[in-house]
Amino acid sequence: MTADSRMLVYEMSINARVTWQAHSLSNAGTDGSIRTLPRRQLLADGTDTDACSGNIAKHHHAMLLAEYLEAGGPPLCPACAARDGRRATALYGLPGYEDLTIERVLNECGLCDAHGFLLPAKKAASDGSTEARPRLSKHSVIEFSFALALPGCQYESEQLTTRCGDSKEDGQMLMKRPGRSGEYALCVRYKAVAVGMDTDKWTMRVADQAERTRRHQAILAALRDQLLSPSGAMTATILPHLTGLSGAIVVRSSVGRAPLYSALEADFVARLTAMAGSMGTVLPFETADEYCAAMSRLIETSDPGMPGPRTP
Numbered sequence: 001m002t003a004d005s006r007m008l009v010y011e012m013s014i015n016a017r018v019t020w021q022a023h024s025l026s027n028a029g030t031d032g033s034i035r036t037l038p039r040r041q042l043l044a045d046g047t048d049t050d051a052c053s054g055n056i057a058k059h060h061h062a063m064l065l066a067e068y069l070e071a072g073g074p075p076l077c078p079a080c081a082a083r084d085g086r087r088a089t090a091l092y093g094l095p096g097y098e099d100l101t102i103e104r105v106l107n108e109c110g111l112c113d114a115h116g117f118l119l120p121a122k123k124a125a126s127d128g129s130t131e132a133r134p135r136l137s138k139h140s141v142i143e144f145s146f147a148l149a150l151p152g153c154q155y156e157s158e159q160l161t162t163r164c165g166d167s168k169e170d171g172q173m174l175m176k177r178p179g180r181s182g183e184y185a186l187c188v189r190y191k192a193v194a195v196g197m198d199t200d201k202w203t204m205r206v207a208d209q210a211e212r213t214r215r216h217q218a219i220l221a222a223l224r225d226q227l228l229s230p231s232g233a234m235t236a237t238i239l240p241h242l243t244g245l246s247g248a249i250v251v252r253s254s255v256g257r258a259p260l261y262s263a264l265e266a267d268f269v270a271r272l273t274a275m276a277g278s279m280g281t282v283l284p285f286e287t288a289d290e291y292c293a294a295m296s297r298l299i300e301t302s303d304p305g306m307p308g309p310r311t312p
């Protein structure tokens with residue numbers, strides 16, 4: 001804690017066990033147009049278990065973060081304002097963005113800053129029609145694991161649905177969609193020190209600490225909401241029932257990593273709690289409302305940490 005009881009977050013992890021009933025949040029594609037295939041993952045002991053992709057979790061965090069950033073005032077670039085998933089990469093070639101710099105991208109867009117982007121380097125055309133451009137990139141400050149179902153705690157029901165054609169002659173098409181229920185282990189890592197930072201050069205580019213704190217608060221708010229209201233595929237008709245949320249948040253205030261330990265292990269909260277002190281502050285939660293309270297307190301009372309001073 002700082003002198004005014006505010007907490008610095010250099011890095012934090014969320015280690016959660018979440019229970020979803022009747023969901024189809026992440027799928028591996030379709031078998032033709034008949035059956036939606038659930039995503040699967042083999043564990044280290046060969047157990048085949050249900051999985052939800054981190055890609056889909058990251059995408060939905062980015063979409064909600066854009067809403068928070070717009071509501072709170074931090075800027076978005078034109079690409080992110082239009083919800084273009086390419087982010088800063090889509091700015092290249094737009095009028096006024098010919099000489100894009102990392103400093104400009106990070107100062108003008110809280111979403112590019114938080115979720116990263118990659119604009120590859122390009123050589124100049126030999127006929128002089130296009131100029132060379134340098135590579136611009138930033139790694140995401142927030143990382144999501146696959147959500148993996150606990151073996152023995154996951155079940156699947158195949159739901160048969162019908163889709164009607166445009167006319168009577170088209171008839172009905174039968175679709176098979178899996179509805180899954182289970183307890184899932186989920187890990188999230190958030191490197192708050194990298195908010196406003198050029199992670200390739202490890203140089204702070206957003207000098208205004210209040211602006212960094214606003215972005216940090218928006219990132220945490222989107223993360224809090226995301227676990228309390230499931231987002232993913234097929235929620236239009238298979239909106240999951242959330243029936244359990246427990247685990248531990250680890251906050252590291254000084255340089256180093258916040259430990260991650262998966263809820264695939266029954267004693268994960270005890271193992272994380274035993275590392276409290278030397279590895280950070282551990283905030284266990286047993287219910288959805290305890291998770292909400294812990295995250296809300298972090299939103300209200302924490303600031304993103306700063307990198308240590310460089311020695312020449």
Ligand SMILES: [Zn+2]
Nearest residue numbers: 077080109112
């Ligand atoms: Zn952007």
